[in-house]
Amino acid sequence: MLTTVVATFALIFTVTYGRILLYNTENNQTIEKFDCLYYIYDDGEEISYCRRLNGTERLDRNRSECENQGVRLLFRDLLNKNVKPSDILNWSSSVEMVDIYAGLFVNRSLNEDDNDQSICNCTESGTFGKYCEYQLTHDAKSFSEAIKAQFKQKGDDDSWNTQRFGKILCYETLPCDGSDLCLDWREICDGTQRCSSGIDEENWDKLEFNECEDDEFRCTNGMCISEEFWLDGECLYV
Numbered sequence: 001m002l003t004t005v006v007a008t009f010a011l012i013f014t015v016t017y018g019r020i021l022l023y024n025t026e027n028n029q030t031i032e033k034f035d036c037l038y039y040i041y042d043d044g045e046e047i048s049y050c051r052r053l054n055g056t057e058r059l060d061r062n063r064s065e066c067e068n069q070g071v072r073l074l075f076r077d078l079l080n081k082n083v084k085p086s087d088i089l090n091w092s093s094s095v096e097m098v099d100i101y102a103g104l105f106v107n108r109s110l111n112e113d114d115n116d117q118s119i120c121n122c123t124e125s126g127t128f129g130k131y132c133e134y135q136l137t138h139d140a141k142s143f144s145e146a147i148k149a150q151f152k153q154k155g156d157d158d159s160w161n162t163q164r165f166g167k168i169l170c171y172e173t174l175p176c177d178g179s180d181l182c183l184d185w186r187e188i189c190d191g192t193q194r195c196s197s198g199i200d201e202e203n204w205d206k207l208e209f210n211e212c213e214d215d216e217f218r219c220t221n222g223m224c225i226s227e228e229f230w231l232d233g234e235c236l237y238v
Helices: 075-080 085-091 095-107 143-156 204-209
Strands: 033-040 046-052 071-074 118-121 216-218 224-226
Touching: 033 143, 071 075, 075 095, 075 118, 085 095, 085 118, 095 118
Parallel strands: none
Antiparallel strands: 033 046, 071 118, 216 224
16 A cells, blocks of 8 residues: 555664665565565554565566666765765665665675666655655655555545455455455454454454463464563564
8 A cells, every 4th residue: 555556565674754664675586575664653563564475476576777766876886985874774775775785885895796786766755665666655755644644545435445355465354245345353353343244243252362461472373472482483484
């Protein structure tokens, strides 16, 4: 839901006004998710937005040009001008590209394979990405502004029809007989029946029983683990 092509969407970077940094932007042909960013909510909660491949789709997007009027700049030219890595952090590119340039900047040397290395400076307002291929919706100037505008649109009239199955990423959770609504976890056991069979409001007692304790951390698959095991790999791949 971020881009002109409608996408939903390690280091954690806070998204600030006028700057968006993606990570997982390598051009691997097979990968679970790519072009990710973290949105830091007001209460400190980190919400990740990523694009995912569809089924057996393969990712292959090596290119030499920037999109959306982005400016392509060679690393060797940037080094000659003594442009610092901290400067290109403001170009709304990717963590990986900045990291590659930082290594060359520190070593002050270019191999033959590095001569054509370049980075895109996303000069167009609201554009970002490794190739400046993404653009914020609603003419927003920041990611947080775009997110708020999208939720407002969904609340007003949902003219994007985001609650129906389509080519958008969607939580395919409970089968609502006789309806093409797509429900996510926030609409399960919330006191409002959306499925004609009422399946979305069943077993609420089991969900409540599965609440994590204050000294526990919930993995993305819902499993509760002790906080002492947090970030030790216990939640990996779940």
